[in-house]
Amino acid sequence: MKGAHVVIRTRTDTTLFIEVTCPMCQDVTDVAASWPGYEAWMRGAYIQDALPQTSPEQREALLTGYCSGCQQEIFGTEDCG
Numbered sequence: 212m213k214g215a216h217v218v219i220r221t222r223t224d225t226t227l228f229i230e231v232t233c234p235m236c237q238d239v240t241d242v243a244a245s246w247p248g249y250e251a252w253m254r255g256a257y258i259q260d261a262l263p264q265t266s267p268e269q270r271e272a273l274l275t276g277y278c279s280g281c282q283q284e285i286f287g288t289e290d291c292g
């Protein structure tokens with residue numbers, strides 16, 4: 212289910228602050244997103260279109276829950292450390 216690992220921590224009129232807890236290491240990734248973008252994503256827009264201000268790691272965390280460190284371990288990016 213989309214967003215099941217995502218907790219909305221704080222919200223203002225325009226922005227929400229999301230906490231994503233990594234299922235592997237329990238690290239928390241903080242993501243700030245705009246309401247219109249978040250709602251567009253929830254309605255099915257591509258996340259990179261809905262939330263272009265977020266980093267690729269933050270978008271992956273929203274999609275999968277994994278923190279950037281675990282993303283590198285799982286997806287095996289070769290430019291890490």
Ligand SMILES: [Zn+2]
Pocket residue numbers: 233234235236237238277278279280281282
């Ligand atoms: Zn992790």
